[in-house]
Amino acid sequence: MDHQPPAAHLGDLPATDLLALYARRALSPVAVIEAVIARAETAEPTLRALYAFAPEQALAAARSSEARWMRGEALPLDGVPVTVKENVATEGVPMPLGTGARHDAAPSPIDAPPAARLREDGAVIFAKTTMPDYGMLSSGLSSFHPLTRNPWDPARGPGGSSAGSGAAAAAGYGPLHLGTDIGGSVRLPAAWCGVVGLKPSHGRVPIDPPYYGRCAGPLTRTVADTALMMRTLSRPDARDATALPPADLPWGDLDGLNLKGLRLGLVMEAGAGLPLDPANRDVVEAAARLLAAAGAVVEPVRPFLTQAMLDGLDLFWRQRASLDIEALDEARRARVLPFIRDWAAGGRDLSGAAVFHGMSQMAAMRDAALAAIRPYDFLIGPVSPNPPFPAEHASPTNDPARAMAHIAYTVPFNMSEQPAISVPAGFTPEGLPVGLQIAGRRFDDVGVLRLARAFERIRPALRPWPMVE
Template sequence: MTAPHSTPTAPAASGSAPEPYALTAAELLAAYAAGELSPVEATASVLDRIEAVDPRINAYCLVDREAALAEARASEERYRRGAASGLLDGVPVSVKDLLLTRGRPTLRGSLSVAPEQDWDEDAPSVARMREQGAVFVGKTTTPEFGWKGVTDSPLAGITRNPWDPSATSGGSSGGGAAAVAAGMAPLSIGTDGGGSVRIPAAFCGVFGLKPTYGRIPLYPASPFGTLAHAGPMTRTVADAALLMDVVTGADSRDWSALEPPRAGYRAEVAQALAGGTLAGLRVAYAPTLAGAPVDGAVAARVRHVADLLGELGAEVEEADPGFRDPVEAYHTLWFAGAAKVVEHLDAERFALLDPGLQEVCRQGAARSALDYLGAVDERMALGVRMGRFHETYDLLLTPAVPITAFEAGVEVPEGSGLARWTGWTPFSYPFNLTQQPAATVPCGTGATGLPVGAQLVAARHGDALVLRASAVLHAALCAEGVVDTAPVG
């Protein structure tokens, strides 16, 4: 582990400017505008970083150097002409390989998806980034169809943690989180159906946001239904706000999408950082939910966050929402979605799937319509409970994950006795059931030297509140020197 430092970018040699790959998106845009750096230089730096680091991490399943440099040259020409206008003009980004990306295959970590087909459409978030001038360096890894909370697949193999390549990056957006943590693109867009942005953000020491369901349009509609969200993974909250201002744009292909927000998230975060206080916010601190065990070092780091929120002006009270673990309802909805994903496969192609995915698909196919509707009832009751809870509290603070990253290549920690990934993610999937905005804020390291994340949850539509509070908290943690960058490379 490298020595802690107060800035959220990768460290540079003493007395030297940071390499372009180490800059945040906001820093890159400022350097472009000032003529101090070109999009081609920044993109080449990121691509070189991928070439140097990714053989150990396996965060990317596709890198298109030629296409990325062509996009960067087009951006550089716009800057030269004084015509740069996009919010992400020239910024290297990565896209999880569940989201359609025009001109590049989206194989979803599966040997069952044929690469030989027309890839002529962008997912809504990808389309919005393209419109704003982003440079697409590649597609990041996912477990097959995003089905579990770690990232390995029959197609791409195992994605590893930049802090310790023997450990998992988490999942299912593990490739994106690892890429951001290791300086292999400052921005990544992922998906979160049960923690898939927040889990790898915690394990890799980056910021990750699952916004309110519908805030970021999705197309095609997820077979996992309204559990599935898209969200940013970044090194700073300001960068996440920037990406949110881009990807929350309207798209007619998602009938369930919310109206784009009127106020910009960047402005909200900038104002919060300028003020530097959380005075007036009411925060419920829950050391655990439904009695789930929490590693002692993780618990200590999250308790420190609770204390720090109080120092920043918030009214913090230890309080539990009081719900029982909704894992069975979640399993019914999630496993049924998995079965729907693969229902078109014949026996030969079904046999190519991850064995764990095969198992949950069989379980999902065995659930009845009444089972499904019963799970929906439990989901609705949980939503009512959380709605009432947030009449008293603006935010709920919990651990993001109750443990730090464990060995790569397995679904559950060895010796844990757990059957499925949901056994070690009790703080994430409940808020997919309720569709609430929730963020992982990196808050230091545990006993093994691997990152710990704290989770901030707000009522539905409270995305700006989560970003504002996260920004002020993250700045304070950076000032303390407890937030570091991945030491890989």
């Protein structure tokens, strides 16, 4: 194979392009992984997005991939670079869950389902990506990993908890990145890093261990790459008792959606949490006008989340975190990020009735989200109420008492198990990315991708990708 790179930096090429070039023998997986490694080595002193970076193993995998392409035995993602969030187990790599309390975690014995599917399809896993303690922050602040920063402005955070995944995608560490999302942890870093991030329908991507609202999903630069990744990730795995039945969905057919007459509910006010920043509002309203001009029927939707719902969920998660932290010995508890310890302390003395009330509010959130979409084909609106915030902050408020105030637009769709995507929509006056959220009916993952692809085609040109030196 020809190892000479094309004009564009290889780390910026979409996976769809890489596979086409590999098939024509115009490009080698070895050249691509070499370019991605070089870019990561240049940017990592600033971004710190990677964990368990393994260049030599990646090069060996790329050489094996090249041999398969030469023999005509290529796999569906053969030779495409990919990163995997730290909390998705990969064989032989410790999984500290972002916290110093697990600094001595043993290597994982096997791949978790999403990593197994990627590896089976020939993707080159060259690194894991960073996350905050227990995945319970929307930031790159961790007591185990170095502070992760946003490629668009290193003074800002990338979001979280798929912090390293969002930063790596925006920085051009190859095309495919895997995150997890239990309250917005794929969509928020996607929005703040200016990339595409899909939270699939609950159970569409088998995951181990499963939990309320927990999903694994792609972060990529294009909707087509997200769909390509979903084709692999959605294959069945018996380890997830909450997984949906296997379905042969048309992941490759993204262009069959007619915007004319499509019913879109516009959710501009969340009903709880932080107020919507004017810059974010302007970008999302402009996106809604574009969709309306293309023929969609866009109607405002009244807020359907309440502060009681958000507070109930917060109490339930505090109690869960408190149980985990209180089970540690004193030395390990001391290693947990202080913000997380302070936040979890609010769940330490909750009564059973209070915890049950919290769970009931999560169910009420589910019902409200499903009722809100019933008159519409899709809901659209902001992903987050605010632009990227200072990298050193644990959350936009940086206040444990209001730790969940920024997830009011995203978390309802975790509880309702609906598919929801963040797609780049524009920028603030300071040049920071803003995402548009598209949520679909339960199980309509392909429909969400089709609408995201349609919007991708009509939005104004985006700014050039950031170059981190």
